[in-house]
Amino acid sequence: QSLALNTPAAQALQFTVQGDGGAGLPAPAWLLLRLLKGSTPGRIPVAVDPTGLASGKYSARVLVITGDGRQTIVPVTLTLTDAPPQLEVSPGYLRFAGSASALAASEQALLVRNAGGGGPLPFAATVADGAPWLSVLPGAGQAAPNAPVSLRVLVNAQGLSLGARRGVIHVESAAGVADIPVSLLVRDEGAVIGFNLTGVRFETRDGAGSTRLRSANILNLGTGTVNWQASIVSGAEWLTLGATSGSATPAAPGTLPLSLTPGTLKSGNYYASIKITDPGSLNSPQFLSAMLAVLDEGSPADPDPTPSGLFFVGKTGGAAPPAQAVRIFTSSTTPVPFQISANTSDGGNWLSVNPVAGSASTANPGQVNVTVTPGALTPGVYTGDVTVAFSSTSIRTVNLTLVVQPATVVTASAKTRSVAGCTPAKMALAQTGLVNSFVAPAGWPTPMVVRLADDCGDPVLNAQIVLTYSNGDPAQAMSLTDAQNGVYSATWVPAKTGASVSVTARATASKLAQLTALLTGTVAPNKAPFLLDNSTLNSFNAVKGAALAPGTVATIRGSGLAATAALADAVPLPTSVNGTRVLVGGVEAPLYAVSDDQIKAQIPVELAANRQYQVLVSANGALTLPDTITLAAAQPGLQISEDGSQVVAQHSDTSPINPSSPATRGEEIILYLVGMGQTDPPVPSGVAAPGDTLATALARPTVTIGAQPAEVLFAGLTPGSVGLYQIRLRVPPDAQSGALNVQVTQGDAQSNPGVLPVQ
Numbered sequence: 001q002s003l004a005l006n007t008p009a010a011q012a013l014q015f016t017v018q019g020d021g022g023a024g025l026p027a028p029a030w031l032l033l034r035l036l037k038g039s040t041p042g043r044i045p046v047a048v049d050p051t052g053l054a055s056g057k058y059s060a061r062v063l064v065i066t067g068d069g070r071q072t073i074v075p076v077t078l079t080l081t082d083a084p085p086q087l088e089v090s091p092g093y094l095r096f097a098g099s100a101s102a103l104a105a106s107e108q109a110l111l112v113r114n115a116g117g118g119g120p121l122p123f124a125a126t127v128a129d130g131a132p133w134l135s136v137l138p139g140a141g142q143a144a145p146n147a148p149v150s151l152r153v154l155v156n157a158q159g160l161s162l163g164a165r166r167g168v169i170h171v172e173s174a175a176g177v178a179d180i181p182v183s184l185l186v187r188d189e190g191a192v193i194g195f196n197l198t199g200v201r202f203e204t205r206d207g208a209g210s211t212r213l214r215s216a217n218i219l220n221l222g223t224g225t226v227n228w229q230a231s232i233v234s235g236a237e238w239l240t241l242g243a244t245s246g247s248a249t250p251a252a253p254g255t256l257p258l259s260l261t262p263g264t265l266k267s268g269n270y271y272a273s274i275k276i277t278d279p280g281s282l283n284s285p286q287f288l289s290a291m292l293a294v295l296d297e298g299s300p301a302d303p304d305p306t307p308s309g310l311f312f313v314g315k316t317g318g319a320a321p322p323a324q325a326v327r328i329f330t331s332s333t334t335p336v337p338f339q340i341s342a343n344t345s346d347g348g349n350w351l352s353v354n355p356v357a358g359s360a361s362t363a364n365p366g367q368v369n370v371t372v373t374p375g376a377l378t379p380g381v382y383t384g385d386v387t388v389a390f391s392s393t394s395i396r397t398v399n400l401t402l403v404v405q406p407a408t409v410v411t412a413s414a415k416t417r418s419v420a421g422c423t424p425a426k427m428a429l430a431q432t433g434l435v436n437s438f439v440a441p442a443g444w445p446t447p448m449v450v451r452l453a454d455d456c457g458d459p460v461l462n463a464q465i466v467l468t469y470s471n472g473d474p475a476q477a478m479s480l481t482d483a484q485n486g487v488y489s490a491t492w493v494p495a496k497t498g499a500s501v502s503v504t505a506r507a508t509a510s511k512l513a514q515l516t517a518l519l520t521g522t523v524a525p526n527k528a529p530f531l532l533d534n535s536t537l538n539s540f541n542a543v544k545g546a547a548l549a550p551g552t553v554a555t556i557r558g559s560g561l562a563a564t565a566a567l568a569d570a571v572p573l574p575t576s577v578n579g580t581r582v583l584v585g586g587v588e589a590p591l592y593a594v595s596d597d598q599i600k601a602q603i604p605v606e607l608a609a610n611r612q613y614q615v616l617v618s619a620n621g622a623l624t625l626p627d628t629i630t631l632a633a634a635q636p637g638l639q640i641s642e643d644g645s646q647v648v649a650q651h652s653d654t655s656p657i658n659p660s661s662p663a664t665r666g667e668e669i670i671l672y673l674v675g676m677g678q679t680d681p682p683v684p685s686g687v688a689a690p691g692d693t694l695a696t697a698l699a700r701p702t703v704t705i706g707a708q709p710a711e712v713l714f715a716g717l718t719p720g721s722v723g724l725y726q727i728r729l730r731v732p733p734d735a736q737s738g739a740l741n742v743q744v745t746q747g748d749a750q751s752n753p754g755v756l757p758v759q
Contacts, residue, residue, distance in 0.1 A: 001500050002520050003044040003074060004395045004437065005064060012039045012341060012356055014067035019076075021060050031060045031076060038343030040066075041389035043397045043437060045520070048078050051146055055082045085175035086116030087123065087143075090466055090475030093534055093545045094169075095628070096155045097185040097192075097612055099223070103157035108477060109464030109508055110180060112141065112171060113148035120144045123173040125151055131167030133157055134182055150464065150508040153182060160186050162610050163748065164547035164632035181545025185630045187610050191281040192222035196253070196481035196489040199289040199445030199625045202260055203304070205331040206267045206297040209362045210260050212304055212329040216288055217481060217489075218246065218254040218276060225249050228278045230256055235272020238263055239290055251483060258290060267296045269528065271623040273616075275586075283611055285586040289623045291444045291528075301332040302396070302439075303360070303388045308449075309399040309432035310386070313457040314374035316407045321372065326398055328358070328366035328388055335359035336390050340368055342400075344384040350377055351384045351400065372402050379406045381428040381455050385436065397436035399519075403428050403457045424454035427463070427507055427515040433489070434503075438521030443528030443560070445625055446492040448478065450505060451485060454512060459486025463509040470504075471496040471523055474533055478505075493530050493625050494523040495559070529560035529619040531627045536615050539600060540674050541637025541752040547630040551605040551685070552637075552675040553723040555598055556582065556627075561619050562594035573602065573686035573722055579620040584629070585613030590686030590722065602723045604685045605678065609633040634677035634699040634746035636725075638754045647742050647754030648672050662757035666733040668713065676701065676725040676746060679716055689717035689724075699746040701727060705756060706740035708732040731758060 007013045016037045019027035030053060034045035046062060062074040094108050114121040120142040127134050133156055141149040153169060169180040196217040204210040220226040226248040230241055242257025256274070272290040305326050314321050330336055338360060342353040352371050360366035370386055386398040408421040433449025440446040448467055452460045465478040465488050473495050478488040492503075503519040534544055535557040548554060566578035573590035575581060582589040582599060585607045592600040599617065607613060610633070614626035639648040649657040650670040663669050679695035689695050696716040703710040711730040718726045727744065740758050744751035 001046055002437065003046060003062065003064070004393070005040055005042040005044060006339070006389045006395065007040045012339065014039050015042060016065050017044055018063050019060055020063065028058065028060050030058065030078060033062065034345055035343055037347045039341045041339050041341055041387045041395055042343055043385060043387050043395065046076065049146065050078065050080055053080055055080045083117040085114050085118040085121045087121065087171065087173045087176040087178055088113050088115035089171050089178040089180055090468055091477050092474050093181045093183070094153055094477070095183045097187060097630070099189045100157045100160055100186050103155055103184070103186065106155045108153050109466060110151040110153055110169065111148040111466050111506055112143045112151060114143050114145045114175070116175065121173055121175055123171055125169060125171045128168040128170040128179065131165065133160060133165065133184065134167040136169050148506065150514065155184060157184065157186050162186050162188065164610065164630045165748065166543070166546050183545045183547065183630055185610065185612060187282060189223050191220055191224045191226045191278065192283050193226055193228065193276055193278060193281045193286045194219035194221040195286070195288060196449070197445065197447050198491045199291065200258060200447070201291040201293070201444050203293045203295065203331065204260060205295045205299060205301065207264070208297065208331040208333050209262055210329065210331045211362055211365060212306065213242070214258045216256050216258070218248045218256055219481060220248040220250050222282060223250065226254070226278050226281050228254060228276050231275050233273040233275050235270065235290060237261065238265055238270055238292055239272040241274070253482065260292070265294050267294045269293055269622065271621065273623060283613065287583070287614055287616055287626060289445065289616070289625055293441065300394060301330045301336050301390060302394050303338060303390050304329040305388050305396055305398050305435060307398070307432055308435045309430045309451070310370060310401070311430040311432070311451050311453070312372045312400070312402045313405065314372060314402060315405045315409060316374060316377060316379055318374060318407065320374065323369040323371045326368050326370055326386060328360040328368070330360045330362065330365070330390070332361050335361045335364070338366060338388050338390050340386065340388045342370065342384060342386050344382065346382060348377070348382070350375060350382065350402070353386055370400070374402070374404045377404045379404050379455070381426065395437050399431040399436060401428050401430035403453055403455060405457055409456070419456050419458060422456035424456045424458065424512060426455050426513040427460055427509060428453045428455055429505065429507060429515055429517045431517060431519055434519055436519055436521065438519065440494050440521060440523050441526035441528070442494045442497050442523055443526050443530040444493065446494060448476070448490040448492050448503070450478065450488050452488060452507060453486055459484070460509050460512065461486055463488070463507050465505055465507045467492070468504045468506070470502040471498040491625065495530065497523045497525050527560065529558065529617060529622050529624050531556065531558040531615070531617060531624045534627065536627050536629050538635060538637040538675050540639050541635070543752070547632035547635050548603050549632055549635045549675045549677040550603055550607050550609065551677065551723055552603045552635065553592070553600065554603050555600055556615060556617065557598045558617065558624065559597055561599050561617055562596055563620055565593070565595035567593045571688050571722060575686070581618045583616045583618070602685055603631070605682065606685060607631055609677070632749060635675045635749045636673050636701065636744050636746055636751040637675045638742065638744060638751045639672040640752070640754055645755065646739070647756055649756055657757065659757045662759040663731050664759055665731055665735050667731050668728060669731060671727045671729065671742070671744070672718070673725045673727065673744065673751065674723055676715065683717060686722060688720050688722055691719035694719065697725065701744050701746045703727060703729050704743045705732055705758065706735050708735055
């Protein structure tokens with residue numbers, strides 16, 4: 001947590017910080033103070049480390065002594081309860097995609113930790129489900145509450161054909177097990193559109209406007225060049241594009257600047273959708289969401305400093321590196337006075353800011369220059385912050401990292417920034433996407449961007465960074481989005497509100513010590529639709545991380561997805577039900593039903609297999625951030641009875657098969673499925689399957705009943721239905737009696753298992 005220290009007067013006030021265990025008692029070892037002296041306005045981080053403590057209630061104090069002789073005492077309480085060990089593995093899934101050559105040696109990280117009590121937790125990690133392309137290292141370890149273990153999840157796609165695959169990393173311990181799905185898409189060589197952030201947000205006040213620019217980087221996640229075009233699909237009344245075309249290569253992203261259009265929007269939430277197209281890219285089109293909050297004119301103006309983080313490289317005994325500017329934006333037609341200070345974590349005087357006070361308005365943002373003077377600092381990594389305050393409660397903190405190189409360092413290559421005369425041992429991380437003391441609205445995009453270097457000043461390009469959130473939101477992995485500067489990015493969509501929420505970034509890289517960095521702030525309530533991560537699943541075979549086939553009946557989960565529950569009332573299925581629409585890969589998806597927490601939709605059959613696509617939902621004009629799905633040629637899902645006891649099957653006269661009316665040996669029966677892929681003849685999305693010319697599945701299935709092959713008589717769409725397939729088959733004449741396992745396979749894809757009563 002953190003304390004904010006400010007003075008109402010424009011004059012800065014010096015302060016010191018110390019801890020104790022009460023009057024006359026020394027500070028307990030579990031109390032960690034991250035700032036020991038500085039000047040107002042200041043942000044004082046306070047942390048606790050319960051390692052080695054027994055359950056019970058502990059108390060301490062933080063003493064803040066200001067230069068005018070006053071002392072403020074802030075009590076700290078720590079309550080520890082007995083708890084068993086608890087295995088935690090994050091993130092909850094991993095996704096790999098690329099050509100076979102690009103995935104010849106690719107890796108991501110999983111963090112294993114003990115989220116409960118009981119000390120170190122031994123665990124073992126293995127690859128389940130027999131995926132030969134997948135491996136995990138190390139295969140065993142011990143995870144402590146404050147010392148997570150990083151697992152290397154390795155993929156080798158050499159020799160694999162095009163298509164989607166799924167594996168599972170199984171982590172087992174005495175405190176539970178975790179199965180982490182790993183999806184792999186081997187796709188063609190070619191350009192692939194990507195973003196460093198999947199959404200951006202703006203904030204302004206009614207009638208005050210904002211001149212703060214936002215931007216998104218357009219990436220090429222494949223090969224060649226993305227030659228992109230940008231257009232506004234909705235929201236053009238308030239959003240302006242700073243560019244409508246550009247290019248991106250794997251080494252050089254494109255930039256799309258975004259700004260607000262001056263207008264008279266009243267208080268409320270507004271949404272925009274930007275379409276990025278390139279006919280030569282494998283996944284065109286892609287969409288970027290933008291959100292705007294217009295606050296009531298009576299709400300207080302807040303500082304919006306940019307950039308959100310600063311990174312410096314200096315040299316022991318060398319000249320100061322060039323100063324960097326921080327601009328103070330705000331939404332106010334009248335100038336708002338501000339104070340600003342620069343404080344260092346070690347209490348040193350190597351950081352300064354000029355001026356220390358000023359004013360900012362919409363038309364004239366403030367600006368200050370930040371300077372570091374390495375001077376006699378020994379080589380290493382130093383941190384500090386620049387805090388700007390409009391009032392005692394309106395404070396934002398810009399994070400700052402300084403890498404001090406040895407005096408003997410010589411730059412070997414200006415292009416790669418590699419240096420000679422320095423051996424790296426640890427990492428330096430600068431949070432550049434989000435300020436400390438942040439306020440993030442629930443359901444809207446929050447940029448998570450870090451710049452990662454080693455303690456010699458070189459960018460670290462092989463790191464794995466995992467973000468975890470104290471409010472219970474699922475962990476995220478960050479991606480390298482700028483290889484020139486070692487910038488990693490992710491988009492956080494907060495789901496759970498909290499007055500004090502911490503974000504922990506844990507970075508691991510070969511031969512460098514693990515690094516942990518923290519941000520603290522608030523997640524504010526906000527009425528907005530959002531999709532749960534990795535939430536679009538086969539309705540009959542809901543396996544997280546599994547691919548979907550074109551034409552699949554899918555369930556999309558989230559919150560705020562419809563004003564009220566409603567069903568489609570006609571065939572062909574509509575693409576809008578009760579104000580809700582779903583866009584999949586740029587195609588409007590037919591809808592079966594909508595409700596607040598889930599949507600049942602058909603994945604458009606017009607989309608191609610072996611591609612990744614976005615899923616976006618519009619609910620009464622409000623937009624979600626996209627979820628990503630992988631399409632495969634087929635991914636069958638067997639319909640199972642509501643109680644999960646057996647497959648849904650019929651005799652040839654369409655009467656149901658059940659234990660009291662079982663299937664018989666040699667009998668012709670019918671199974672029902674979704675996700676069997678394209679058909680001949682093709683049937684358009686949302687349209688009922690014909691009854692005169694049967695639509696046969698192109699990927700012919702095999703079916704086993706009791707491990708014996710069954711004769712498949714027909715596999716394709718059920719006449720008169722939308723997206724529902726059927727398999728007509730003959731029960732093996734020599735099948736055993738009893739509840740027999742049923743398995744459907746199409747190519748490399750297997751259905752969920754089911755049970756069929758046979759007599």
